[in-house]
Amino acid sequence: MTEGTVSLPWLVIRQDDNGNRYRVGRYATRAEAQKIADSLDDRGHKQLYWVERIGFANGSGGGTRN
Numbered sequence: 001m002t003e004g005t006v007s008l009p010w011l012v013i014r015q016d017d018n019g020n021r022y023r024v025g026r027y028a029t030r031a032e033a034q035k036i037a038d039s040l041d042d043r044g045h046k047q048l049y050w051v052e053r054i055g056f057a058n059g060s061g062g063g064t065r066n
Contacts, residue, residue: 009055012037015048024049 008026010033015021024040027033030051037049 009053011052011054012040013050013052014040017046026054 006028008028010027010030012024012027012033013021014024025033025036027036030053033051037051040047041049
């Protein structure tokens, strides 16, 4: 990381009713990303939200599904 850049390695991912996945946002900390995922999940829609670290996918070492 160079001066003036920000590392945002944590993603919030949404999966819709049809199985399509979308990146909701990128965050600096896991806690920040989890807070967003939880707030979206609390809305009661059918979508599934979870947190992944960039470089990890499908529960292979960094994601937490709600």
